[in-house]
Amino acid sequence: MADDTDVYRLDTTGVDWGNALRTWRWLLPPRFSVLYVNYFADLTLLFEDGSVHWLDVWNGCLMRLGDNRDAAAEWILNEDNARVVLVLPVVNLLRRKGVLLQPGQCYGFKVPLVSGGEQKLANIGPMPLVEYLIAQGEVHERHQVQPLGGGK
Numbered sequence: 566m567a568d569d570t571d572v573y574r575l576d577t578t579g580v581d582w583g584n585a586l587r588t589w590r591w592l593l594p595p596r597f598s599v600l601y602v603n604y605f606a607d608l609t610l611l612f613e614d615g616s617v618h619w620l621d622v623w624n625g626c627l628m629r630l631g632d633n634r635d636a637a638a639e640w641i642l643n644e645d646n647a648r649v650v651l652v653l654p655v656v657n658l659l660r661r662k663g664v665l666l667q668p669g670q671c672y673g674f675k676v677p678l679v680s681g682g683e684q685k686l687a688n689i690g691p692m693p694l695v696e697y698l699i700a701q702g703e704v705h706e707r708h709q710v711q712p713l714g715g716g717k
Contacts, residue, residue: 573651574601575671575694585695588702589620591709592627600634604656606671606697609637619650622698623678625705659689666691673697679708 617637631637676682
């Protein structure tokens, strides 16, 4: 399974992560490393304490995958978990339909789910990776559930 998952990771050579993730500062710690990115721009991140997390760009949330890289790898190598984190069925369907990515692109929702977009193939298309990440971070920050009293 480990070798199979490599084909579901974007080549992100040359991406300026400081810029690409600047709108996610509300959710991410000050320092981390990007381990890999799936075709829907979800990121697997290594935090300073050695823990590994998944930034779910669809839903605007962060999920801990494990206390370290080995624990996270074990979690993601489970076939059901890999389907979710790598979005395998949807990527395969898009590829069969001829919706392919160019360098620097990811798949994304034309109308974000949090803004009322539907989780349908007609709402998915190639997007510029960096611009998509920036836009999704902005959208999700605006749609965060606010505490009672209106303050953050």
